[in-house]
Structures are given as structure tokens and as C-alpha cells.
Amino acid sequence: xxxxxxxxxxxxxxxxAFSTVPQSIRxxxxxxxxxxxxxxxxMLLGSYILWLVYGIIQGAISIIFWNVIGIxxxxxxxxxxxxxxxx
Amino acid sequence: xxxxxxxxxxxxxxxxAFSTVPQSIRxxxxxxxxxxxxxxxxMLLGSYILWLVYGIIQGAISIIFWNVIGIxxxxxxxxxxxxxxxx
Numbered sequence: 101x102x103x104x105x106x107x108x109x110x111x112x113x114x115x116x117a118f119s120t121v122p123q124s125i126r127x128x129x130x131x132x133x134x135x136x137x138x139x140x141x142x143m144l145l146g147s148y149i150l151w152l153v154y155g156i157i158q159g160a161i162s163i164i165f166w167n168v169i170g171i172x173x174x175x176x177x178x179x180x181x182x183x184x185x186x187x
Numbered sequence: 188x189x190x191x192x193x194x195x196x197x198x199x200x201x202x203x204a205f206s207t208v209p210q211s212i213r214x215x216x217x218x219x220x221x222x223x224x225x226x227x228x229x230m231l232l233g234s235y236i237l238w239l240v241y242g243i244i245q246g247a248i249s250i251i252f253w254n255v256i257g258i259x260x261x262x263x264x265x266x267x268x269x270x271x272x273x274x
Contacts, residue, residue, distance in 0.1 A: 105244045112237035115230045116203075122226030135222045139209030143202045150199035157192045185222075 113166035120144065120174045127177065133185040141178040148174055200253035207231065207261045214264065220272040228265040235261055 102110075120141070127133045148170035155163030207228070214220045235257035242250030 105241060108237055108241045108244070112234050112241055115234035115237065119227050119230035119234060122230065123224040126224035126226070127222055130222050133222045135214055135217050135220045137210040137213035139213070140206050143206035143209065147199050147202035147206060150195055150202065154192060154195045154199055157195070 110162065113162060117148075117166040117170040118173065120170070120177050123177050124173070124180065127180050127185055131185065133181045136177070136181050138178065138181050141174060141181065145171060145174045145178060197249065200249060204235075204253040204257040205260065207257070207264050210264050211260070211267065214267050214272055218272065220268045223264070223268050225265065225268050228261060228268065232258060232261045232265060 123136065127136065148167045151163055152167040152171065155161075155167060210223065214223065235254045238250055239254040239258065242248075242254060
């Protein structure tokens with residue numbers, strides 16, 4: 101049986117990993133990213149990468165899993181901001 | 188002595204907690220937040236709150252510490268987006 105506290109961690113990991121998706125959708129919809137901060141997405145991406153390294157060292161599959169997803173989804177925002185909808 | 192893996196966790200926690208600061212600065216500088224996604228900040232805020240609960244249950248001071256900071260800084264972006272620089 102999975103412990104209740106691990107369910108909270110699972111939900112938290114899900115939100116962390118997928119939090120950048122609405123931002124991607126928003127940029128595509130408004131067709132610009134002027135107010136979106138590249139710095140924030142560099143830092144988020146850096147955090148996902150460091151958590152991935154942390155998860156690999158600790159052998160924690162769930163940390164590895166969520167952060168691989170987070171890197172891919174977070175990179176999408178950064179690519180749109182820096183290369184597609186440049187200011 | 189602090190273990191190297193804990194230093195990685197510390198750096199990751201720092202980046203996670205402070206990642207929303209450049210976004211706040213950006214909104215103030217460009218004086219609008221049209222392309223910023225409220226959904227992303229609701230999800231980020233939700234993740235900080237769930238990680239805080241997780242940290243409290245586990246008694247993990249560093250998780251509690253970073254996520255209290257994350258909640259405050261993340262809420263700042265959401266407040267600006269929803270109440271100050273409305274579309």
C-alpha cells in the first residue's frame with residue numbers, strides 16, 4: 101500500500117512537472133511572449149536538472165521521472181520565448 | 188559534514204523557490220502580463236503548498252523552508268497577473 105504522504109508527494113511532483121504547460125499554451129494563443137521571463141524558465145529548467153541529478157544519485161525513480169518530464173515541458177517555453185516569439 | 192548530494196538538493200531547492208523572481212521583475216519592468224499564464228502560477232503555487240505539507244509530515248526542515256519562500260514569491264506573480272496588470 102502506498103502511504104498517504106507519498107500520494108501528496110506524487111501530486112506535488114505532478115504539479116511541479118506540468119506547471120509550465122499552461123504557459124506554453126498561453127504563448128501559442130496570444131502569439132507573443134513579451135512579458136514572459138526567460139530568467140524564470142532558465143531557473144526552473146536548472147532546478148529540474150539538479151533535481152534529476154539528485155534523484156539519480158539517490159536512486160529515487162519518482163524524482164527522476166517527474167523531472168525528466170519537467171525538463172522537456174519547461175524547455176518548450178524557453179524555446180518559444182528565445183527563438184519563436186522573440187520580443 | 189554536509190554530503191555532496193545534499194548540496195545538490197540545496198541548490199535545486201534554491202532555484203525552485205526563487206525561480207519566480209525574474210518573472211515578477213519582468214512584469215514590473217514591461218508593465219503588463221498579457222502573455223504570462225495564471226494557470227502556470229496556480230499550479231506552481233499548488234506544488235509549493237503540497238511540498239510544504241509533504242515537508243511538514245516528513246519533518247524535513249529544508250523542504251519546509253524553501254517552499255514557504257516559494258509560496259510567497261510565487262503568490263507575488265499571481266497577484267500582479269490577476270489584480271494589478273490585468274489583461
